[in-house]
Amino acid sequence: MAHAQEHTSHTKLIWKVFGILSLITIVEVILGIIKPDSLHLTHILGTSILNIIFLLLTLLKAYYITWFFMHMADEKKNLRRAVVWTAFFLIAYLSTLLLLEGSYIHDVLGPLTKWNY
């Protein structure tokens, strides 16, 4: 990366990544509008299969943006791990605890909510 003049153009790759990101977004939007019952009305890991699909597609988009738009693929392994691993493990840890805690609060408080008058 040191000598700018040595760079060849990556325009082709950029448009390819744009195509992939658009495709993923279109799939997400179609699934979000249709919400097929076979995926939506399911229970797995505290949520539905549809939500797990959304989450995985989002992580895939995040990967393409970070690796190819932010050129993380060209960085040294040390820098890549310092940023990506730190974020990944801390966020996974925090969100696991928060979501478990949220379900617990719901289990305790939910039955106390009055819905009939």
Add this chain to the structure above:
Amino acid sequence: MEATIATNTNDNNWGGGNQKPLGASYGKMMMWFFILSDALTFSGFLGAYGLMRFKFIDSWPIADEVFTHFPFLHDVHAPMYYVALMTFILIFSSVTMVLAVDAGHQMNKAKVTFYMFLTIIGGAIFLGSQAWEWKNFIHGSYGAIKLNDGKIIQFVDAEGHQVTLESFAKEIPSERTQHIKSKGVWFVEEAALPAITVNEVIEGFKEHPELTIRTEQLNTELKKKTIIPRDKAMDYLNESNKVVMGANLKENEYGKTLFADFFFFITGFHGFHVLSGVVINIIIFFNVIIGTYERRGHYEMVEKVGLYWHFVDLVWVFVFTFFYLV
């Protein structure tokens, strides 16, 4: 006392040598670490949203029923289309940004200028779109009744589709006017009176036998809001406290106020990032035009603001998922 003088006696990576252990310039490395910390900040916000959502998992608003507007299409139920458009605008401005970085590597000043310009335009369009989305959310679509305990009651027709309060509320003439300082006691005033009163809604409801109400409670099997049979509806409406139109930080016609609070806070915080990104892009754009980076011999500054701009796009991908899809 002898002074200790640091000298570059060791050229190893960790011995103060001139080599860069992470293979990136100081500025670029620090931009990465700033992005890391900002990503953790956003994770904290989205995590808090997840906590509250799981806490109220059986009564959270359904996003498809909240964000249903599209420009120039009135009375059309268009969930998701508008926010999908916003996502494309932001992804596309990311593409033009990375094209500017690519042109910078080839020292092509004209191309960098052109793509930076497109990126700024894309950011501005996104900000405008977000303002429009906020406007719709703040104005609301149907209106609802808030009960004494804070729960939201919405009105539906026989097919279970929501109806606006205006469509059935009975107009009851009233002498009551807004109390402003120039009338009556000069140091007392009140907020503008609602266009429709609770009484008008209830009287109108009694005259429209096809209507009934629904609560915030979700049917966990069907993932739809619970519709109350009409003969039980008055038990709920007797608890009416006020008419709610649209959403703000205190009340939300679509359901949980927390949903509105998190929506305004997180999309607002993201929008502020977009705004600062546009401002930084404009500064760098003019630096490109006056040839600062041409003289410097490299366009790394464009690369650094590019990183920030892509990060803003990255955050939007997650906001999109957690507010609109999941």
